[in-house]
Amino acid sequence: MLEIEDTEISLIRPPVINIRAAKPRDLPELNEMIGLLAKHHGDPAASSPEQLERDLFGPVPWISALVAESDEGLIGYAILVPLYRAQDGARGMDLHHLFVRDGHRGHGVGQHLVNRARDTARSAGCGYLSVSAATGNVQAHRFYENMDFVPRPVTGMRYMQALA
Secondary structure (H helix, E strand, C coil): CCCCCCCCCCCCCCCCCEEEECCHHHHHHHHHHHHHHHHHCCCCCCCCHHHHHHHHHCCCCCCEEEEEEECCEEEEEEEEEEEEECCCCEEEEEEEEEEECCCCCCCCHHHHHHHHHHHHHHHCCCCEEECCCCCCCHHHHHHHHHCCCCCCCCCCCCCCCCCC
């Protein structure tokens, strides 16, 4: 009979990740991650947990958010914003933000968030999910194309007018 020696070698087990809708208790960590994404893009981060609470859980919810949670806390998020193409009568969702914390990228967390975003959009009766990435962000372009997003040409300028 062959005896197998027990060793200290163990297989690395990936952490259990839970993708779920954001809850009010998540607001401080969610706001922190929004700030990290803004900083990454060189943008100012002016949002507050109170604004997020208004827009996620207020009388007229404006956005929805998904979070990726591990034993370490929140490690990523996705924010979805409703869209509508009037000429087609088509509901859609914009994957407005997708973020995974440093140290957790490249392990499928973003893919899980995108998959849940698709499910959320379908459940809301949407026929499409859109996302944008900065022109030079080739890594994001590859990620979205690998997730079956199809690049669409920009067909014009977008304008904005401040109302306050």
